[in-house]
Amino acid sequence: MAGREVLERSVAAFVAHPQVRQVVVALPAELAAAPPHYLESGVKPIVVVAGGARRQDSVANAFAAVDPAAEVVLVHDAARPFVTPAIIDRTIEAARDAGAALAAVRARDTVKQANAQGDVDRTIARESIYLAQTPQGFRRAVLEEALAIAARDSVEATDEAALVERAGHAVRLVAGEASNMKITTPEDLAIAETIALRSANASAERRGSAKASAERAGTGYDLHRLVAGRRLVLGGISIPSDRGALGHSDADVVCHAITDALLGAVSLGDIGRHFPDSDRRWKGASSLDLLARAAAIVAEHGFEAANIDVTVVLEAPKIRDYVDAMRAAVANAVGITADLVSIKGKTNEGVDAIGRGEAIAAHAVALLRRK
Ligand code: MG
Numbered sequence: 001m002a003g004r005e006v007l008e009r010s011v012a013a014f015v016a017h018p019q020v021r022q023v024v025v026a027l028p029a030e031l032a033a034a035p036p037h038y039l040e041s042g043v044k045p046i047v048v049v050a051g052g053a054r055r056q057d058s059v060a061n062a063f064a065a066v067d068p069a070a071e072v073v074l075v076h077d078a079a080r081p082f083v084t085p086a087i088i089d090r091t092i093e094a095a096r097d098a099g100a101a102l103a104a105v106r107a108r109d110t111v112k113q114a115n116a117q118g119d120v121d122r123t124i125a126r127e128s129i130y131l132a133q134t135p136q137g138f139r140r141a142v143l144e145e146a147l148a149i150a151a152r153d154s155v156e157a158t159d160e161a162a163l164v165e166r167a168g169h170a171v172r173l174v175a176g177e178a179s180n181m182k183i184t185t186p187e188d189l190a191i192a193e194t195i196a197l198r199s200a201n202a203s204a205e206r207r208g209s210a211k212a213s214a215e216r217a218g219t220g221y222d223l224h225r226l227v228a229g230r231r232l233v234l235g236g237i238s239i240p241s242d243r244g245a246l247g248h249s250d251a252d253v254v255c256h257a258i259t260d261a262l263l264g265a266v267s268l269g270d271i272g273r274h275f276p277d278s279d280r281r282w283k284g285a286s287s288l289d290l291l292a293r294a295a296a297i298v299a300e301h302g303f304e305a306a307n308i309d310v311t312v313v314l315e316a317p318k319i320r321d322y323v324d325a326m327r328a329a330v331a332n333a334v335g336i337t338a339d340l341v342s343i344k345g346k347t348n349e350g351v352d353a354i355g356r357g358e359a360i361a362a363h364a365v366a367l368l369r370r371k
Contacts, residue, residue, distance in 0.1 A: 005213060006192070007181055008038045009081035013045050017088050024065045024087070025078070026051040026058040051243045057141035060147050060209035066140070073143050074098050074135040075160045079183045082195055088135060090174040095137030098325075100164045102137070120318060133176040136161050142169055152304040160352055215306060220266025222256035223361040233359075234312060234319060236288035236333065237327025238356075241317050245360055248277045254343065258330060259294040259362035260286075261308065265368045266301045292333040299335075303368040307340040314360040328367035 007025075007193025013019045024047045025039055026032075032050040047065045047153075059075055066073055072095045083149065087103050090313050094101030108128035110164065115121040136159060138146070146163040149155070157163045161171045162274035183192045233255040245251035259271045268274070273295065275282045308330065312319060319326075323343050330348050331338040337353065348355035 004036075005036070005080045007018055007078045008036070009133060009196075010044065010076065010078045010083065011039065013047070013081070013083050014076065015042070017085055017093055020044065020088070021048065021070070022067050024049060024062040026062040028283075035320065052092050054129060056147065056150055056158060056160070056163065060151065063143065063147060068134065070140055071178055072137055073140050074137045075143075075184055076135040081132055081183070081192070082177075082179045082181065082199075083135065084177060084180070087176055089175070091135045091137040094172045094174045095139060097111075098170060098172040099142045100136070100138045100161060100169050101172040101174055102159070102161045103133040103135060104173045104174045105180075106130055107132065107314065109331070130173055131176075132159055133180050133182070134159070134160065137286060138164060138232060142167075167335075214370070216265040216303060218261040218263065218366050218368070220257035220260030220262075220264060220270075220364040220366070221361065222260065223254040223359055224251045224253055225359050226357060230321050232317075233287070234322070234362075235310075236286065236291075236329035237322050237325045239280070239317065239319060239322050243357070249282070249285055249290075250287050253360055253362040254312060254326060254330070254364070255287035255291045255333075257362040258308055258334070258366060261364040261366035261370055262291075262298050262305065262334075263366070264292045266298055266303055268297065268301070288329060288333050292331065292335075293336045298368060299371065302370055304371045305336050305365040306369045308336075308346065308364060308366045309342040310332065310362055310364045312345050312360070312362045313354050314345070314350055315347050315350070315357040317344075 011025060012025055022045045026049050027035060029050040030050050035048045039048050049065050052061055063073065072092055074088070074091060077365050091101050091103055107126050110126055111124040111129050113121045113124055138160065140165060143160065146167040146169070147159065149167050150157065150163045153316055155163065155166060163198045164172055179195055181188060183189055183193065223244035226248045227246045228241040228243050230246055231250065232239045232244040233250040233252045234240035236252065245253060263270055263274065271290065271294070274294065275285070324346070325339040326343050327338045331341045348357070353359045354361055
């Protein structure tokens with residue numbers, strides 16, 4: 001059924017539910033001896049037991065394997081693969097509150113009671129008729145008592161709620177759903193295929209729209225030579241230093257790396273493509289200004305920065321005292337708050353040109369999200 005077995009879907013619905021701690025599956029003995037791979041315990045324990053001759057025997061065998069610490073026990077037909085998290089929620093809550101609960105749907109067709117000849121004996125008021133589904137939920141002690149009484153008195157029932165009713169407990173109805181159908185006939189299976197396909201399409205669509213609105217990450221890297229007689233500008237802040245970065249404009253490696261990260265996240269090339277050295281417009285422009293323009297370009301494409309993280313690699317001077325001013329300047333240029341901008345300094349331990357103080361580099365990562 002849309003590539004997944006009915007039982008697999010039913011088990012997955014419970015394994016995925018945040019309030020479910022353990023799943024016990026009763027299977028025909030020969031299947032229980034060699035259960036399918038999807039019944040191996042994963043994120044939650046799955047216990048496989050052999051079922052019995054009657055439904056209630058299977059439930060009793062499964063109940064014996066339930067964690068003694070369980071507060072509420074749900075019983076579900078494996079043949080209802082379309083149970084939703086909301087139905088499970090409602091059943092757990094009502095069972096916890098009332099002791100016993102079951103998912104049910106109101107009868108939509110008019111209900112007739114027939115006599116022995118097969119003629120209508122009477123019409124039953126539809127408003128009071130509910131069709132029982134599963135899950136059915138019980139406080140542990142309530143189900144234990146009902147199963148014990150059923151075993152003692154040799155009572156048979158088509159659902160556990162009937163045993164609980166017989167034991168004198170109230171059973172609360174919670175809203176089921178028409179799609180929470182039980183697959184018992186080939187006709188049911190055909191309807192189920194349609195539901196499975198529809199839900200597969202819906203989740204593919206959700207994935208598609210998630211893709212369209214997804215966050216995007218970009219990285220940037222920049223390196224400039226360090227020479228005497230130049231200012232050292234990092235993140236738009238002038239830092240006292242005996243050398244500065246060589247290059248056009250202010251050669252601010254922090255702003256250049258972040259600019260590339262922003263543009264890269266939306267696959268728009270790099271700083272050189274948008275602000276070429278050869279273009280007079282950018283002659284003398286501050287790198288902080290170019291960064292603000294890059295943020296504006298990204299915004300035109302529907303994105304804003306979620307956070308930015310930068311590592312500056314240089315041997316000297318220490319940038320620690322200037323980091324907060326740099327973060328504030330960058331945040332202001334990008335249009336976010338300073339807590340979303342991280343800037344860290346690192347030396348190269350004397351290794352290579354950066355380690356010898358001949359160059360400075362910066363690495364940046366930016367996460368963008370759709371506005
Ligand atoms: Mg550069």
